[in-house]
C-alpha cells in the first residue's frame with residue numbers, strides 16, 4: 001500500500017510516498033529556514049505563504065521521485081495538528097481536495113505521532129511486538145514530551161515541558177549569543193571542543209520537591225527550560241564583553257550539556273518506573289550528538305534497547321506522516337477523517 005503524505009505544520013513544506021509504512025519511496029522537503037532566518041524565528045504568515053507557493057511542486061517531486069502518479073497511490077495522509085493554524089490549513093486543504101478529487105481515503109495524522117513513528121522509518125526497523133511498551137522522548141522546536149506507548153496508537157503522556165521546548169531553549173540561547181537561527185545545530189557546532197562542565201547551568205525541575213504541584217503531569221517527568229535560559233542571559237550580561245573563542249565554546253557546551261542532562265534524567269526516571277521493552281527519541285533535537293550519546297550510554301547502563309530516529313527523519317518531514325498513517329489504515333482507523341485542523345491537538349489513543 002502506497003501513501004502520499006503531506007506535512008506543513010510549521011516551516012517545512014514536505015511531501016513523501018511511503019510503501020507499507022516503512023519503505024520510503026520519496027521524501028521531498030522544502031525548508032523555509034532562509035526565509036525566517038532574518039527574523040530569528042518562524043513568522044507564521046511567511047510560512048503559510050511559502051507553503052502555498054511550494055507545496056504543489058513538492059507534491060509533484062514526491063510522486064516523480066517515487067515513480068508514482070496520483071492514480072497509483074492508495075491514500076493521502078496529512079498532518080492536521082498540532083502546529084501553526086495558518087500553515088496546517090495549507091497542507092490540509094491540499095490533501096482534502098486531492099482525496100475528494102481522486103476518491104481516495106484521507107488519513108489525518110497528529111504531528112507528534114508522526115515524529116514518534118519516525119524511529120520506524122527504515123526497512124530493518126524492529127517489529128511492533130519487539131518494541132512495545134516503548135518510552136518515547138519527543139524533542140522538537142515546539143514541544144518536549146515523555147510518552148509511554150503501550151502499542152501502536154496507544155499513548156500515555158507522562159510529562160511535558162511546563163514552559164519552553166528543548167529546541168526552543170537552544171534556539172533562544174543561540175539568539176542570546178548572537179549565533180543565528182536555528183539554534184540547535186549552531187549551538188552543537190559552537191560547543192565542539194568546549195568544556196561541558198565549565199559553567200553549571202540549572203537543570204530545571206531537577207531537585208526532588210514533593211511540594212504543591214498544580215500541573216497536570218507528574219513533576220518527575222516534566223521539563224522546564226526557562227530558568228536555564230535566564231541563567232544564560234544573566235551569565236552573558238555579567239561578562240563585560242561578547243564571548244568568543246574558548247569562552248564561547250565553553251558556554252555553548254555547558255548550555256547544551258544542561259539541556260541534554262535535563263532530557264536524559266527524565267528518561268532515566270521513567271525507565272526505572274515503567275517496565276518497557278525499548279525507549280526512543282525523535283524530533284529535531286534528536287539530531288543532537290551529545291543527546292544521542294547520553295541516551296546510548298543510558299541504554300548501556302539499563303540494558304533497555306534504544307531506537308534513534310535516522311537523521312534524515314529527525315526534523316519535520318512527510319515520510320513520518322505517511323508511515324504513521326499506514327498503521328492507522330492497517331488497523332482500520334481512518335474514519336472519521338479530520339474535518340478541520342487543530343493547532344493544539346493532543347496525543348490521544350486512537351485504538
Ligand code: KG4
Nearest residue numbers: 140141142167184185284285287288315316
Ligand atoms: O522537529 P523539528 O523540525 O520542528 C518541530 O516539529 O518543532 O525541530 C526543530 C528543532 C529546532 O529547535 C532546532 O534548533 C532543533 O530542532 N535542532 C537541533 C539540532 N538540529 C535541529 N537541536 C539540537 N541539535 C541539533 N543538531
